[in-house]
Amino acid sequence: MQESNDATRFLIVLLVVTLMTGALVLVVKSDFRIRDNVLSNLDYYPHIKIDKGQD
């Protein structure tokens, strides 16, 4: 029981901290957008195509 409580707490803390940090990165780094990422990944596994219409 103790173990599962620890795991739950860890997951929740991880998610909250991650979301807050992610938001901070998106605010500070203006080129961190889906369109820019897709462009920079054009030659990375090119046969896996991205569906149009995102972002």
Added chain:
Amino acid sequence: MLTFILLSLAFIGGMGVAVITGIMASGLLLVLTCVFLLCAIIPLVFKHGNILSPGFYRSLREDEEAIPVLSMIFFMLTMVMFGSYRYVSELRNDYATHFKTICEKHDEATNWRIRGRIIEEPKLRGDYLEVLIQPETMRKVERRRVRVNNETGSRKGGGTYENVEHSSDQLTVSGGLLMAQVFEDNEVFREVDFNQTVEIEGQLSEASERRNPGAMDYRLHLRNRGIYRTVRITPRRAVMRIVDQQDSGAIWYRFALYVKNEVLKVIKQTMPYPESSFLGGVLLGLKGGLPPKVSQEFRMTGVSHVLAVSGLHVTIIAGLLYGIFAMFRIPLRIFAPLIVFSLFTFAMIVGWPSSAVRAALMNSLFILSMAYLKDYGFKMSVLFSLCVACDYILFMSPLQLTEPSFVLSVMAIYALAMFSDPSAKILRRMLRGPGLAFAFLATMAFFVAVVLKKDLVLHPYFFPATFVYIIFVCYVSMRLSDRSTFQSFAFEMLPGWLQGFLAAQIAILVAMMLPLSAFYFGQMSLAAPVANLIAIPLIGLIVQIGLIAGLIGAFIPGIGIYLALLLNAANWLAVKFFLGMASFFAALIPFPRISQPSFSELVIYYLLLHVVYFHSQIKTWVLAIYGAVSEVWNEPEYRNSLSIFAIFVVIVVVAGSVAFLSSIERQPDLRLTMLDVGFGSSLMIEGDGRVALVDSALNDTLGGMDRGERVIQPALSGKQVREIDAVILSSALPERISGLSSVFSSYRVNRIYTPFPLATDGVRVDFEQYVRLFAFGDIKLERRLKAGQNAGIPPGYFWELAYESYNRLIEDVHRYKIPVKHIKAGDKFTEAGVTIEVLHPASTRDSFQQYYDGLILKLSRGAHNFAYISGNAHPLESDISFKADFVFVADMPYPYEAFENYVKSSNPEGVAISYRFPSAWLMENYHLSGAITSRSRSYMPRFRQLPFPVYLTSENGAIQVDQLRGSLNTRVFVKEE
């Protein structure tokens, strides 16, 4: 459980016996398996009655010693024989319809049309896709240009021509795989996919076998994956057409691929390159897209294991799923099968590598035993599940046994299971109060010394001294800790998870990473212990966030991709930190080469390690066996039987030792190896336990191929060499000197001999000075210089490479403080047990003629003389008269007639020529490109007419000449068929 572990070990041991002995008698092994099985069943039946009787299984379950010792011995022998049989039967692929058999029956130049199915998701490898095809049918295709209409009536030409295709009967193929390399400039590059039926037309190639000492055997590696031929799909060589897209196939596998592709799409949208390639690598096993620099930094810091999706990743995912299910208060008995399903799906997603399959099996068994079975203890459970995983993998694909990835993966778990607890005990005893302080300071001192003085790792005694230093630090720390009464400043005060983590790191380091890294790769990352302390917790975080983001982005419509972007934005920081950390440690801490230990040395290391870690248990076992034997010996009726058994054991041990000792290759008095370095040359001289090099091959920076790193270094690391006595450079051509730079970074070089001027002050020369120092026979350039004009810039890549290599040599010689000796005709010196006499060039002119002033050397030891000719054969016409027993030539000799007259008068036992056709980009705009290529074409048939063997590195791989008991033995690495 112990019985199962022992039988598993016997099964794996049997495969090991087949590998070591090379036995191929599968029929005999199968018969022996049946005989031993019968022998094992008889005592069992005597004890418990008939196997088919109703009470047999009950009596077996209730009996504490259910299997008699004799049965157990025969069961183990059965498994040994079965393991050998399984391995050998996998190697036997000589039946008529096997892909390999069909290909071998035909000429290499045969043009094939093959139809087959793509059985795996294509993998990106640099600039091409690796596609694995199961051939179903194949036929020979010949195309001829035939005149169909001769209106002019001329015999010689005119009229209308058509391409006529003639194809042989269709052959059905069963067994064996074809690997197609689909390059970017091909139409199907973006279309090719799993489960398609494709048709390939073109010539097939067989992968290169081991061409140099210490090199990898790529053919063996592919054979272990079931691949027997490769084909390059480029517009000129072969064509691939997609014939059909099948939706059939295993649903589970298709589901795994669907998940993989969807998660990859999310990664491509939510993480910029190159961070996306790292996340794709650690999450989906897609190693292909990672920039080469990052891969190199990972190797240098010993963290590349994070890219080989392994037990670490599977355990992280198992932990994540466990946490999620526990969060929703779902009982373990219900979610255990779901975790098992997810883990195997993950193994499929990452391409079903043995490491991930092993980890998925082990984690599943562990979780299932936790949920449904009684607890056998952690160590026993891990060993049991490891045995199940190994048995499964090796039964399905026995050839995996010799693959480094399989061995590394299994040994990592073995190290964790067996050595973590004892390591924790040692750390607890060692790291307390003053002992902890001393160990910390000693470790810091070591790293500071290595960082500040990087050349330290090149010292011949660096590794032995480091080993002694570690033993000394451990001993002193223990003594200090033992005497101390200090309790609050100790390893024990750390949180339990941290103690466990540190102990596991030590266990992995001593029982897996250090010995196996040296054995397989001949390199040892000094940064690994430090970098992994950061890398392992960090990778846990990256994989968990990446997986959550991937699944949310892929399967929650609308908002999912934006949530994934948010999560991966945070993950991007962690990935950036990881890449930065690897880059930092790669730049800071050196990555030295180490002599590769032999297999027997590795076995001795592991035996000693077990003795050190488990000496008390071993002592108990030895005393118990001794007591039991003494007891039996005291009984007169058993004494004779025991004596016979003892004699039998002694005979087996003596016979085994004799067989082992006779298999050890006798060390020759002198060994000269002309390495296969492609275009360029390098001759390795070994004598009296020392090594010297003549020339050091090409570092083609544009082609990304450094032969010094790829050929010379592995050859040296397999030789137990700690330093190079001398490097003799026959001329300053880039194909002779540029590979030396990477050799300098890994080995200490004591001296350099050159016939050309080489400054030791480290000051680069400009191109103007360079062309005045060296003449390449470029008449236009020489005319310009004579007219007082400026030399300008290097006119082509070859010139640029030559100029840069020379400057790099100047810098390296200064940096590593290597003495340089200028040599000319008449000079004589001894290196690596060989007397070397310089026969040419006679004197140094203002300008060193690269193609005419190259060295001609006479190498002598005992009654034998050897000649090393740089390429220029003019001096052989008049100046050189000694008779060589073997002739080594660094290039195509010119003029041929002078060379032929000399070798015919010498009548050597053989001639070894280092030559390979240079790449097109190397010779672009180079004034001698025509001469170089035409010589190779016209000389080949003439070599074959000589009355003694002429070996070419392009055909024979490395050529090794041994002087042993007054005779010469020649060995080529690639035998002509």
